[in-house]
Amino acid sequence: MAARADRVASKPIRRAGRRLRAPRESAFGHARRLGPGLVRALDSLPHGLCVFDAADRLLFVSAGFRRLFGQRAQRIRPGMHARDVGALSAVADLRGAPGRSGLQTLPDGRQVALTTHPQAGGGWAVLVEEVTERRRAETLLRYMAHHDPLTGLPNRYRFAARLDHALDRAPAGPGIRPCALLCIDLDGFKPVNDRYGHALGDALLQQLAGRLQQELGEADLAARLGGDEFAILLGGAAPPQALAFARRLHVRLAEPYDLGAGAPIRAAAAIGIACAPLHATRAKALAERADAAMYEAKRRGQPCLWDVATVLGTLAGAASQP
Template sequence: MSVEPDAVRARLLDTTFDRKFAVLFGTISVLVLALSAAVATGDWWPYSWIAADLILFAFRFLLMRQCEQARGRGTTGPLAALMAVGGAWSVIFGLGCYGCIASGHTALAVLAALNVAGVVGVVSSRNAATPRYAIFVMLVVSLPYVAGALFSPAPGMFVVGIQMPFYVAGVIIVLLQNHTINARMIRAELDNRDLAIKDALTGLPNRIFLQERLRDMCSELAAPAANGGNPFAVLSMDLDGFKQVNDRFGHAIGDMLLRKVAERLKRAFRPDDMVFRIGGDEFVILLPATSEIEATYLAKRVIEKISVPFDLGVGAAIRIGLSIGSAFAPVDGSDPEILLSCSDHALYEAKRTGKGRYWAHARAAN
């Protein structure tokens, strides 16, 4: 069983939290079976089973809600606790079904067999993200019933005990096949998504992803916080002298230069800053939680780094420059198009006044 990348595993885990109805239906089925056992046997253990099942149902439902909420925040949530409670439920369910077949009541044995088969089938379909855990649950649920059937004095139950492992083994094979198919489909979807939002030449996020991320950051501006939201800066950049390099040395060298520039840009900013190539020799940087002083420092630092000559193996060092214009949210606006327009305007002013400079929109507007 191969280890899936985190992104694939996260998508697979989505199926673990979105089927609360299956848990509810399973609880109702178990309660019917346990009540039937209580009436048929007159023993105390079915009532203990009912109480344990109701308590575990409450815990499972609560933990699934917490996992769903955590997923909405981009975190994992109490998945380990959810799996532990599910494992405890499986053990109690298996023991209860063993009690049903050990009671000698044919109707209880049939009902227990139907419940075991149902649980094994449901686990196989909804736990593709965690196949090892699913196999554990299926075995814990079914093996007590198999043992009870093999040693039951009732006529024909021995055959059921022999047949049940083959059924469980078949479902496990289907589970593993579904896991492989689902993981392959998700990987393909993520690969296509990656191709759609990345610039093929530099590997940087492209204009499509810039627009998505900018929309998300603008929506967070209204989020309640001590500072009234989550302010950020937008830097629009344009290379100075790139066209001359392209004309003199050709597009292959121009492409190599763009890749080198992308590498320097990524190294020049902080880990949380996002660098985008939006076309040609144009780049945009998003600086979350950044003041104007910080943005000015970062912009001037990257201008210095890009001005260092590039050695591209053409016999002479290649020199280019960088002009930068900035806009700040929410001061200059809280709409993606407005912020990009403001930073473009500031970039125009930086190039108009001599290139190789940084210009803030607030200055450009004056």
């Protein structure tokens, strides 16, 4: 009798134990076993969530996931293998790499980031977040950090990095091509601003920048350093080629600018040139020589190549140029 009484008394305890263990056993099982409150909370998140077991079978997919992937996600059901979850084409590469992220571009152009998270018992989860606007903002910030907002040309910082890179290669042995640095200063820019206003002065700088870009080759780079100061890096240009380019550019920049002021406006430019590795092999020294040549060009009214002869105004053949 005592043994029977003990068995009868233990039944409620075993049943209570099963009730207590049931939620832990279900873990991220099918949505109906998660509890309506937790499911609603997960479904309300703007992110998407998929949970897989150790055998890569889908246990749970949130409504946020279906919203992100639209029609492509409607056929996804718990029990499917990860490789069959077509909306997650990047999942196979992320499996087994906790915390690893991947980027997927959807057919409509949106971009989503996928990140894996390990789960107890060998399972794993994938968190999906739309990052389209964030990446656009990051791209815009990167662009603004390296470009002049008025002309769209690269700014001083990007130009300096490109020049450093070119000089790292220029004097480094046989077969390495030279480069040339052109410093450009617009003559008569302040009178244009004073007479016509800053809006028209800005338009002049924008048109000048457009002319610079039209003259560049694939290996060249033009930048606005600030105000009416510009610079050009000519990749692979030896002194004769650099001087010939500068003379053509000098003529092009001297052509009238139609800025809507009632009459075309003329603004000449002084161009100074220094070549690496002939004149210098470091950015600071090369810039100083190009700048010195620019001031000589202002005095002479034509492009000037920096070297001792040029600074003294005796560059061979220069006087015969128009």
